Amino acid sequence: MMNLDFKQIIPSIPYILQGISVTLEIVLLAGLLGFILGIILSLLKISSINILNWLADAYTSIFRGTPLVLQLMLIYYGSPQITGYQIQPYTAAVLSFALNSGAYVSEIIRAGILAVDKGQREAAMALGVPYRKMMWDIILPQALKNILPALMNEFISLTKESAIVTTIGVMDIMRRSYQVGAKYYSFFEPLLVAGLIYYLMVMILTLLGKALERRMRQGD
Template sequence: MGLDFSQIVPSIPYILEGIWVTLRIVFFAGVIGFALGIILSLFKISSVKPLGWLADAYTSVFRGTPLVLQLMIIYFGSPQILGFQIEPYAAAIISFGLNSAAYISEIIRAGILAVDKGQREAAEALGVSYWQMMWDIILPQALKNILPALMNEFITLTKESAIVTTIGVMDIMRRSYQVGAEYYSYFEPLLFAGLIYYLMVITLTFLGKLLERRMRRSD
């Protein structure tokens, strides 16, 4: 096959620098997605119908269209809509965060509904306000139940972050592609990029299981 991994050895530090770019995008997008996901989930279970309709419409749009399309609309469409060009790094965080919120909202909503109704009835009997009950009683219990699903979403976000290469973000994939272009040999650097993503996912999976065990012990 004529494979020669030794030729990319000098470029390995350059490719590895993309890890921090990828992790920063995933982290900030995850924070945005989680915060917005909580709000959307509360809208969905709210007795105020327009809020539920708004949250459902949001989820339908972002779950029903490709993430790469959302990324390109935000990045390439920003000059036409906003009058200025959003930076690739910011566009990646915004698009990933908005997309992740749609999925996380469904996860959190399911977690909230899975909490024993007696918890809510007891809080209402004690005169606890709705928002205080959600924040102090319902959400903490729901988060323990949905932690595996949240970690899966975070892992998916990590893998899907590779599409930011389409708008020029210097992540792992982009750097690997550039190394391949330099040596006119793409298989080796791209396979190395795949190994990096695999190790990142394995690490996140291990950390998620560790966190899950600790939360169970705290019950």
């Protein structure tokens, strides 16, 4: 028989909700850094310099081929052994998520760049447009417009995966809900509340992504 009592955790819901700002700060900062890193890596992958191609591909292979939670723990628990300094949990979370996201974003952007009509590049080169200006003003804007849904999916995945920061003590939604469960010796109710919060966040991000996509299509 189910023995659920949501009434006892109602006073603790505001405490759980405080974790939303922590989660969003980590996701937004890591997402921004990962996006910048992804652009750099994607440009290296399409570069004519083989060593740069190899380095970017090796980076992507490592970060896509190992679990995110392992990367998080290596950065957090391994930092004292490697650097002699204990990195803060919040910093470790942002850094690990940014490095991981950059690997995935680089593949998305690379695919978007390669999908742009080659005639655009040939026309720019015929007009004498410098490579850097061509990529920044002509190719990348078109590529980003095409890959926006994929980028939003990556951001949504990052939002859900951010829950693993509870393993290193970051006071996010999951950590707070676990503490509430430990307080009342009843974990199902607070974890269910946490799940509802994550679900609502993802739904809001999905709607924002669709609205942005529609606006960009209307601007064509």
